[in-house]
Amino acid sequence: MSKRPPTHPNPPAPPANAGEELVVFNPVSKWQEYVEVPGLTLFDIHREPRRENEDPDARVRIQLKVLGPEFHCPVCLGYIRNTRIVKECLHRFCYDCIEKCLRVGKKQCPQCRIHIPSRRSFRPDTNFDELIKSIYGDIEELEKLEELEIEKLNKKNMNNAYAESRKRGMLHQAEQRKRKAAIPGLLGETVTPPARGNAGLKESPLIEIILRRHPQETAVDRLRKEYIRTSKEMTMETLKIFLGRKLGYSPYQHFQILAIADEDAVVLPNDITLAVVHREICDNPMNREMILYYRILPEIFDYTG
Ligand SMILES: [Zn+2]
Numbered sequence: 226m227s228k229r230p231p232t233h234p235n236p237p238a239p240p241a242n243a244g245e246e247l248v249v250f251n252p253v254s255k256w257q258e259y260v261e262v263p264g265l266t267l268f269d270i271h272r273e274p275r276r277e278n279e280d281p282d283a284r285v286r287i288q289l290k291v292l293g294p295e296f297h298c299p300v301c302l303g304y305i306r307n308t309r310i311v312k313e314c315l316h317r318f319c320y321d322c323i324e325k326c327l328r329v330g331k332k333q334c335p336q337c338r339i340h341i342p343s344r345r346s347f348r349p350d351t352n353f354d355e356l357i358k359s360i361y362g363d364i365e366e367l368e369k370l371e372e373l374e375i376e377k378l379n380k381k382n383m384n385n386a387y388a389e390s391r392k393r394g395m396l397h398q399a400e401q402r403k404r405k406a407a408i409p410g411l412l413g414e415t416v417t418p419p420a421r422g423n424a425g426l427k428e429s430p431l432i433e434i435i436l437r438r439h440p441q442e443t444a445v446d447r448l449r450k451e452y453i454r455t456s457k458e459m460t461m462e463t464l465k466i467f468l469g470r471k472l473g474y475s476p477y478q479h480f481q482i483l484a485i486a487d488e489d490a491v492v493l494p495n496d497i498t499l500a501v502v503h504r505e506i507c508d509n510p511m512n513r514e515m516i517l518y519y520r521i522l523p524e525i526f527d528y529t530g
């Protein structure tokens with residue numbers, strides 16, 4: 226950026242480089258803009274100045290998570306304990322941390338690397354200690370709680386990952402079974418698996434499902450009738466064609482159909498049937514009706530499902 230010319234008390238003279246067009250990118254307007262005053266974008270020149278708040282009782286609410294990093298020591302990443310402030314740059318650290326840094330490391334601020342001549346550059350900041358205490362209370366207790374919370378989250382994530390892979394595995398197996406059943410000659414003894422349920426009582430060829438728009442989907446409408454009674458042998462691909470027609474969206478391949486089981490969403494492949502989805506994923510007595518969700522994923526160009 227060019228240096229700004231000295232300011233004149235008179236109306237500003239046209240910039241020295243008026244002849245050549247100086248264009249810069251203004252990140253606020255997202256435009257390439259001509260610069261009237263070097264160093265300032267059009268936005269800077271024409272924006273309204275911020276008005277001063279003159280109300281003495283005015284309060285500003287700031288989210289704690291915005292301020293959070295201010296209260297953490299850049300060395301140990303915990304809450305700052307026994308605050309020391311570096312005179313040269315006003316960065317804050319735990320007393321133990323900055324003391325150790327100076328003792329074993331270089332004589333510089335761990336955050337900005339400004340030279341710290343000696344320990345005399347540190348000042349205690351008791352106000353800051355008090356502030357931390359008034360916001361967070363007992364730091365020892367808090368850190369213990371946070372550790373527990375992190376442990377819980379880690380455990381949950383691991384379980385979710387496990388459930389997800391287990392369901393993928395079941396789907397895969399179901400597909401394999403279907404393929405084998407479809408070509409009995411190839412594997413000799415393979416026969417179609419017997420229908421489940423009481424012998425003699427013919428299983429209904431129909432299934433009832435609820436086909437619902439994914440909560441985050443906005444590109445297509447909801448179905449006017451979510452409740453659908455259809456053939457068990459309907460595949461996900463046929464369901465997508467149905468959705469495309471009903472909702473006036475093409476290509477239907479953009480649709481993605483998901484089943485949710487144990488709080489996890491599983492993307493259903495094109496060639497799988499409703500019967501298989503019902504048996505392998507949603508067959509849960511607590512949750513009688515099978516709910517499938519649809520959404521649009523145009524960025525996926527692999528239409529194989
Ligand atoms: Zn520290």
Ligand SMILES: [Zn+2]
Pocket residue numbers: 311314315316334335336337338339
């Ligand atoms: Zn510093």
